[in-house]
Amino acid sequence: MTDASTDVLIVGAGPTGLTLALDLARRGAAVRIVDKSPAHPRTSRAKGPNPRSLEILADLGVVDEVLAAGSAPLPMRVYRDHRPVAETDPWADAAPTPATRFDRPWLIAQWRLEEILRARLAGHGVRVELGREVVGLEEEADGHHVDVTFADGRAERARYVVGCDGAHSPVRKLLGITFDGTTAEDQVMVSGDVELDHEDLGRDRWHQWFDADGAVMLCPIPGTRTGWWFQAGPERDADGRPLAPTLDGFRRLLTQHTGLPGRHLTRAELLSTYRVNVRMADRYRVGRVLLAGDAAHVHAIAGGLGMNTGIQDAFNLGWKLGQVLTGQADAGLLDTYEEERLPVAAWTLDLTSDRLRATLEAIREPGGNLSSAMTPETAGLGIGYRWSSLAGTEAGTEAGKAPDAPATGPHPGDRAPDAPCRDAATGERTHLYGTFAGPHTTVLGFGPASAAVLREVAATYGEGPGVRACRVYAADEDHGTAEPGSLIDDQGHAAAAYGFGAGGSGLVVIRPDHHVGIVAPAGDPGSVREYLRRLHGAPGMVDAVR
């Protein structure tokens, strides 16, 4: 076997693997992505990205397509014993805020989202290699490569392997990583993609029927005329054991719980029995092999966080692998992936179990519905990594803030808030996340006192893709000599969001995944220098080490 020309081999082309592949490909990494399936899936599964995932998809350049291909989440129509009893819209009060463009999750079939990600990936020359099942992994004794064996007997070598291979993850098993937790045998749901030719069932609602014996939920699949997500309590045998889902079984469930004639259900696929599994890996990395997505954690679907947590894992890992592969950061940076994401998985398991309990409780009452599954937390915007070793300042307090950092505003580790601004050169409306978008780290400078540090950052890291310096001018500041890419905080939202207030000054380093690295006083070039050196190495190191 020759030396590896593959930087990262991704096992599994679900949403997690595709997000990671896209992030790595745009960084110029030699990435390959394999999947054991002989064909791309056409099944709907997860209902769509939450606001935090939408921010990530925006960074990856695909959000407009996702928004166009999907729909806003639908209001719910609730029925009891076949009769409509309530209408509810969990997003009725949602409204954009300066801190994020996305105020609600988006409804899109998982296969369609995957198709969009694959198309963008193909633009980087990377295609999913289908029919390629990984069956063996071995890290080379030299510690520089992993040898990967496929079911067809072929073998390949890669510098890193990431198992994005789903809940049953062969990669996880090959690494001997445990997947502890519980499976609730009594909490069973059947689901599938169905076709309904019933014209009277409005496609502007998520219909939810409940009665003493069970439930059926039908949510229209955007982009189709007759396709619906079907979820129901299962049929059971005489001993109360759940029966496997079938087309005829779905028809019977439809008739029994909705009163609609079963013959209107003309097709069903992805017939699947779902049991609530609450499990997570106890490690995310063994040497050069890492886990992400369902391979690392599974939980109740209440809150719709399965796919989202995987997308967010991938976005945390992508830039770290990118920095290590180019030699800008040492391999220790990869340890912060588990350090940051494993506690998020544990929190997600708790949150979704809690939401499931709340939902089961709610639907016992007439009018109760699935809206209890959603809380502000399920938007994902509050997830941060204050405990991370990447969230410290040299003078960090327990909460990670330097004593002279602003009292309000995000802490190191928090998701960086967005804010509407104007481009200083063109006057056009833009926003901070427009500046963050891309594979780079951003240094934001507020107030005239930040200018010297920003100039130093720009001179040190130059025009390269690694670090971008961005001066944020207050509305009343003279920006006549603004560098290209500078922003005008014309409504004061950026200064307020970062805690600098009117006329305040300071520096904020934003990681490529939109989390705050450090917040420093404007006259403190040392901590900015040191932080950037940790992520980007000494200038000139780029591509020096593989």
Ligand SMILES: Cc1cc2nc3c(=O)[nH]c(=O)nc-3n(C[C@H](O)[C@H](O)[C@H](O)COP(=O)(O)OP(=O)(O)OC[C@H]3O[C@@H](n4cnc5c(N)ncnc54)[C@H](O)[C@@H]3O)c2cc1C
């Ligand atoms: C019926 C159903 C309904 C669902 N509904 C929801 C929902 O409403 N909301 C929600 O949030 N989530 C839902 N989910 C879960 C959601 O689909 C997953 O959380 C999401 O797909 C996880 O993405 P992933 O990329 O981590 O893994 P997956 O999407 O599972 O992708 C893993 C990939 O790895 C491949 N693979 C496995 N082993 C190997 C191997 N040895 N070699 C190569 N490739 C391999 C598989 O073929 C697969 O393509 C549902 C899932 C199912 C099945």
